[in-house]
Amino acid sequence: MKKLKELLVEHNISPSLHRIKILEYLAKHRIHPTADDIYRGLVKNIPTLSKTTVYNTLKKFTKNGILIPITGFDNEIRYEYDKKPHIHFQCTRCGKIYDIERDIDIFKNYYIEGHKIQEHHINLKGICKNCLVNEER
Amino acid sequence: MKKLKELLVEHNISPSLHRIKILEYLAKHRIHPTADDIYRGLVKNIPTLSKTTVYNTLKKFTKNGILIPITGFDNEIRYEYDKKPHIHFQCTRCGKIYDIERDIDIFKNYYIEGHKIQEHHINLKGICKNCLVNEER
DNA sequence: AACAATTTTGTACTCGTTACAAAGATGTAA
DNA sequence: TTACATCTTTGTAACGAGTACAAAATTGTT
Numbered sequence: 001m002k003k004l005k006e007l008l009v010e011h012n013i014s015p016s017l018h019r020i021k022i023l024e025y026l027a028k029h030r031i032h033p034t035a036d037d038i039y040r041g042l043v044k045n046i047p048t049l050s051k052t053t054v055y056n057t058l059k060k061f062t063k064n065g066i067l068i069p070i071t072g073f074d075n076e077i078r079y080e081y082d083k084k085p086h087i088h089f090q091c092t093r094c095g096k097i098y099d100i101e102r103d104i105d106i107f108k109n110y111y112i113e114g115h116k117i118q119e120h121h122i123n124l125k126g127i128c129k130n131c132l133v134n135e136e137r
Numbered sequence: 138m139k140k141l142k143e144l145l146v147e148h149n150i151s152p153s154l155h156r157i158k159i160l161e162y163l164a165k166h167r168i169h170p171t172a173d174d175i176y177r178g179l180v181k182n183i184p185t186l187s188k189t190t191v192y193n194t195l196k197k198f199t200k201n202g203i204l205i206p207i208t209g210f211d212n213e214i215r216y217e218y219d220k221k222p223h224i225h226f227q228c229t230r231c232g233k234i235y236d237i238e239r240d241i242d243i244f245k246n247y248y249i250e251g252h253k254i255q256e257h258h259i260n261l262k263g264i265c266k267n268c269l270v271n272e273e274r
Numbered sequence: 275a276a277c278a279a280t281t282t283t284g285t286a287c288t289c290g291t292t293a294c295a296a297a298g299a300t301g302t303a304a
Numbered sequence: 305t306t307a308c309a310t311c312t313t314t315g316t317a318a319c320g321a322g323t324a325c326a327a328a329a330t331t332g333t334t
């Protein structure tokens with residue numbers, strides 16, 4: 001948790017206090033938070049924090065390759081700080097998003113029908129392990 | 138193009154003129170239109186058409202299984218009238234969305250790490266065939 | 275023709291996100 | 305230190321997709 005400042009510098013982002021705090025939140029809370037989650041989580045300790053700052057920062061982080069935005073869930077942009085490619089599964093009951101590590105063979109070749117693939121987003125929806133158990137009662 | 142009315146009835150939707158026209162638009166324009174695309178496409182010929190009607194109708198179609206909403210592109214919901222499961226590829230240059238037919242083996246089993254899969258959405262992004270050619274010039 | 279049920283319309287609103295300009299903080303050179 | 309330019313942060317206003325809601329129009333039934 002000490003190298004966050006360096007990580008920012010490596011990505012050409014000057015490490016202001018707010019930026020470090022936002023990155024720290026993302027590193028600690030691996031739950032694919034929304035901009036609003038982050039704002040609400042930090043404003044308790046940084047009362048002057050502005051929502052616009054959160055949005056600006058997330059945009060900068062994304063542009064400079066620290067974050068990956070994930071879309072297609074609940075009409076909000078969620079962010080994650082995780083480099084390994086993986087699949088997302090969202091439970092339609094409880095709304096929680098799970099990370100699932102899998103290699104998807106098809107996307108290992110970088111072309112499909114002549115198109116060059118740069119990103120892939122795989123979103124599954126269904127009923128999660130926990131909610132399945134609860135339903136059986 | 139004549140069976141649209143029947144299709145609606147089969148899905149328990151009374152076939153009003155507007156609904157037939159909206160379905161016709163979706164059947165003709167296989168470009169994953171947004172609600173606004175549909176509205177703008179139809180309002181020329183149906184000047185009294187309301188945007189709310191388009192939204193209501195799309196919601197009803199989705200609920201009754203005629204349409205599939207696709208998300209994760211450009212922050213708008215797009216709709217498609219196509220039953221075969223397939224992958225979507227969006228070009229980051231021209232914005233066009235291509236359908237790619239592929240079987241994704243992983244999702245043939247209906248459980249993954251204990252979670253029950255009900256839907257899967259696979260979105261690729263990159264540079265499409267056409268834009269690649271143009272770039273080489 | 276009369277009445278109920280359904281469909282359509284228009285307006286106002288919500289909510290995530292962005293635009294923008296002012297205010298504040300930081301760094302550099304003299 | 306002071307002065308000045310640059311970057312960061314803030315707050316307000318605005319945008320745009322989508323929704324809520326009630327009135328108006330249409331349809332179906334007897």
